[in-house]
Amino acid sequence: SRLEESVKKTVASNPVVVYSKSWCSYSSEVKSLFKKLGVEPLVIELDEMGAQGPQVQKLLERLTGQHTVPNVFIGGKHIGGCTDTVKLYRRGELEPLLSEATAK
Amino acid sequence: SRLEESVKKTVASNPVVVYSKSWCSYSSEVKSLFKKLGVEPLVIELDEMGAQGPQVQKLLERLTGQHTVPNVFIGGKHIGGCTDTVKLYRRGELEPLLSEATAK
Ligand SMILES: N[C@@H](CCC(=O)N[C@@H](CS)C(=O)NCC(=O)O)C(=O)O
Ligand SMILES: N[C@@H](CCC(=O)N[C@@H](CS)C(=O)NCC(=O)O)C(=O)O
Ligand code: FES
Numbered sequence: 373s374r375l376e377e378s379v380k381k382t383v384a385s386n387p388v389v390v391y392s393k394s395w396c397s398y399s400s401e402v403k404s405l406f407k408k409l410g411v412e413p414l415v416i417e418l419d420e421m422g423a424q425g426p427q428v429q430k431l432l433e434r435l436t437g438q439h440t441v442p443n444v445f446i447g448g449k450h451i452g453g454c455t456d457t458v459k460l461y462r463r464g465e466l467e468p469l470l471s472e473a474t475a476k
Numbered sequence: 477s478r479l480e481e482s483v484k485k486t487v488a489s490n491p492v493v494v495y496s497k498s499w500c501s502y503s504s505e506v507k508s509l510f511k512k513l514g515v516e517p518l519v520i521e522l523d524e525m526g527a528q529g530p531q532v533q534k535l536l537e538r539l540t541g542q543h544t545v546p547n548v549f550i551g552g553k554h555i556g557g558c559t560d561t562v563k564l565y566r567r568g569e570l571e572p573l574l575s576e577a578t579a580k
Pocket of ligand 1: 396398439440441442453470500501
């Protein structure tokens with residue numbers, strides 16, 4: 373579908389993408405983490421897209437198996453949610469992924 | 477108003493009350509913390525109350541200054557949100573509050 377092509381293009385052409393909800397603290401946490409690491413993700417607020425929001429959320433579930441927000445992609449690769457991202461950060465694995473993705 | 481009386485009565489007559497949203501991870505975190513401490517809060521899921529949800533959320537803002545969830549009360553006293561509750565726990569101040577509230 374057109375929406376699916378648009379989501380795939382978004383995650384392929386932006387080093388860091390966060391599908392988020394503007395009032396969600398877990399979404400804020402992951403956005404702050406990237407900010408602290410000097411990275412500016414492309415943030416898509418699903419609650420600010422009208423009827424398309426739930427459509428994109430369902431599509432992401434089909435593409436990634438994850439139906440929750442935040443939904444994080446680095447270098448086109450699906451990373452996971454807030455806890456997954458923080459876990460990678462604590463293991464020292466997030467920053468290498470970010471360097472690689474932002475270097476291209 | 478009747479709704480205000482009902483909220484005031486709820487927090488006065490239950491040792492631990494959490495106004496929550498069922499799909500919110502910050503709300504889940506605070507519920508799990510209480511569970512881990514052996515306390516069973518009265519949980520009110522604002523997203524499961526239909527039109528009353530937003531009304532109660534606005535009322536809580538008027539009563540406590542807090543418009544977000546989770547909104548936590550212990551022993552009738554307004555504690556705050558998830559971060560406030562976790563902060564108290566880490567300072568060793570949460571459990572004494574809980575003992576006092578559940579002892580009555
Ligand atoms: N462990 C996950 C939890 C994700 C989660 O439960 N997200 C909630 C919001 S905090 C959600 O998407 N709920 C359903 C919804 O908002 O549609 C993470 O760290 O991202
Ligand atoms: N620091 C606060 C953050 C509370 C917060 O921002 N809550 C969000 C959900 S995670 C909220 O209520 N957003 C507005 C809404 O859902 O109506 C806490 O720890 O509880
Ligand atoms: S909605 Fe509360 S943490 Fe996501």
